[in-house]
Amino acid sequence: MLSPLLSSSIKYYLCFMQTVIIGSGNVAYHLAKAFVLNRIPLAQIFGRNENELSKISGELNIPYSTETLQKADLYIICVSDHSVEDVSGTITTKDCLVAHTSGSLPKEILKGDYRKASFYPLQTFSKSKALDYSKIPFFIEAENEEDRKILFEIASKISDNVMESTHEKRKYIHLTAVFACNFVNHLFARAKEISDLQVIPFDYFLPLIDETVQKIHEIDPKSAQTGPAVRNDTRVLQLHEQLLQGESLEIYKTMNLSIKKMYQLP
Amino acid sequence: MLSPLLSSSIKYYLCFMQTVIIGSGNVAYHLAKAFVLNRIPLAQIFGRNENELSKISGELNIPYSTETLQKADLYIICVSDHSVEDVSGTITTKDCLVAHTSGSLPKEILKGDYRKASFYPLQTFSKSKALDYSKIPFFIEAENEEDRKILFEIASKISDNVMESTHEKRKYIHLTAVFACNFVNHLFARAKEISDLQVIPFDYFLPLIDETVQKIHEIDPKSAQTGPAVRNDTRVLQLHEQLLQGESLEIYKTMNLSIKKMYQLP
Known part of the structure; x- marks a missing residue:
């Protein structure tokens, strides 16, 4: 003081x-x-x-x-x-x-x-x-x-x-921010790429995106997880992989593997 | 009609x-x-x-x-x-x-x-x-x-x-939603894992997360991209890789590669 x-x-x-x-x-x-x-x-x-x-x-x-x-x-x-x-x-x-x-x-x-x-x-x-x-x-x-x-x-x-x-702590703050901001934005960019190709207006997804973020103001993100990977829904995961290619397919596989690991799914 | x-x-x-x-x-x-x-x-x-x-x-x-x-x-x-x-x-x-x-x-x-x-x-x-x-x-x-x-x-x-x-279109709507919602939430979960380990309250990141999402209501996510990968900041990318391991490291590498491809960076 x-x-x-x-x-x-x-x-x-x-x-x-x-x-x-x-x-x-x-x-x-x-x-x-x-x-x-x-x-x-x-x-x-x-x-x-x-x-x-x-x-x-x-x-x-x-x-x-x-x-x-x-x-x-x-x-x-x-x-x-x-x-x-x-x-x-x-x-x-x-x-x-x-x-x-x-x-x-x-x-x-x-x-x-x-x-x-x-x-x-x-x-x-x-x-x-x-x-x-x-x-x-x-x-x-x-x-x-x-x-x-x-x-x-x-x-x-x-x-x-x-x-x-401290600098040590700041490094981790910055790293966390890269996941929570830069990578999140990139997911939006890849999502829009998919919907643009199908002539689906990206605006349709804004209420879903807003809710996804609203949720983590109230619930721990680990508890808020939904989607095919955490349900271990192999049929949907395989269907989606057939619809994707290139970088988006790589992201799809990496994210699902990470979700499965976090929830200790086979 | x-x-x-x-x-x-x-x-x-x-x-x-x-x-x-x-x-x-x-x-x-x-x-x-x-x-x-x-x-x-x-x-x-x-x-x-x-x-x-x-x-x-x-x-x-x-x-x-x-x-x-x-x-x-x-x-x-x-x-x-x-x-x-x-x-x-x-x-x-x-x-x-x-x-x-x-x-x-x-x-x-x-x-x-x-x-x-x-x-x-x-x-x-x-x-x-x-x-x-x-x-x-x-x-x-x-x-x-x-x-x-x-x-x-x-x-x-x-x-x-x-x-x-149609069902065909719905498949892509669902797939887009997986990227824009399920994967985004998982990034929040992995981000929180990193900040929790360093005893940094995850609340610190909520204004940043809110702004990341507010932005794409006004700007195309591709134009809104920020962070070390789109700046091609090799020093920071290498530093961050040293701080990470396991699934988070895999996500880090995959997302950065995808960002670099999207912006045609070397």
Whole structure:
């Protein structure tokens, strides 16, 4: 716990803090928007893609640059994992805090003579899709209590759901998210491929999909499992395999095998 | 199109029609409940499981029997696919309509000297989870226009979304549903297994999961894909493979391969 004096001085500090977001992709855009909507001042949005930056800058009324990174107290790096290290090396300010937003990188990937941190929002971001930022869990890691408190204060202005997390834990959070979000979306894409081929509107499946997700708000997903594999319905499983080919057939077999294993079916 | 006279006579007929639901599982329970809520009379609910039948009967105030199948105009068979044929053979009434609720069986599986039909609700049913029946798509197939109209009228009292469907099309609807519902739920179960092992509350992932599904109401799932595979982020993919084992590792590899193929990545 911070002392009340330190805590109130951090709140005071935040009013004057200069923050820069680096990046122009989905995460950079939504984080910048979340800052603006919650009246957290942004000094600059910096990146390489002038076209994207000027769009974000225009919409959110934040200065941008592709050339001169402004001196700041906090830099939040929102670029692809493989660019985080290089981008972090371009920050020459010393007395500052730098956080990346990656689920899978340690804060030590950041290369520079500054304080390092992780500021990980657990959500899937698309520019074209509005979001309720207050529900996004933020996972924070920093080198010291003051920096942790600064990032907590900022994230708490955006979201009701802010937690500390080590890199070790964050790796598993990210991995879980890949199953629960990225792979789930890919199943929707493969499902739509099947229904499109048969000229069945994919909209027919939306109530079923909504219910599938609604269910796990109330029931453990293991208890909610339905379908031919958990019923061990060999006839349907064989029929379906005849209707499929390529990658969808591979997914079909792998998922059914995994379902059978989970429920210890023969 | 039915003539207006036939159409109005069918509506009149429905007022006096005797309907029996056969089965005591999730589909039987929810279909019976949907009938009762929409004031469609049910003469009986019939099955083998006295315990379940008496619970449904008590809740919905419908007579039940495990011994004597009542004479009726319409029987709706709500039992597991592998039991449909046997159960249908026990119906000895001749001048009646019998419909099954299976997504994968042809109506010809029904064995008896009566008119045959399919009455397929596209939804995932659990007894413990309430449902908005008005959103459930119903797919209807019958031998003649009158029977089709009867089933359409009934389904339309329950849902805003009633369509005709051949067996051929229904097979693909069911297959699509397995990907979009059963497999999606299994991914949630495997995701929860990973987060449970790390003592990370699965609730953290619900906003992400909700957003993943909200997105495909607005964006084609193929365009909405995010994550390490579609970014071709080899470092993260390798890291994640080291964290996984068993069935989850197999799913991880299969899904990533399929994502890469869909987006023609190396």
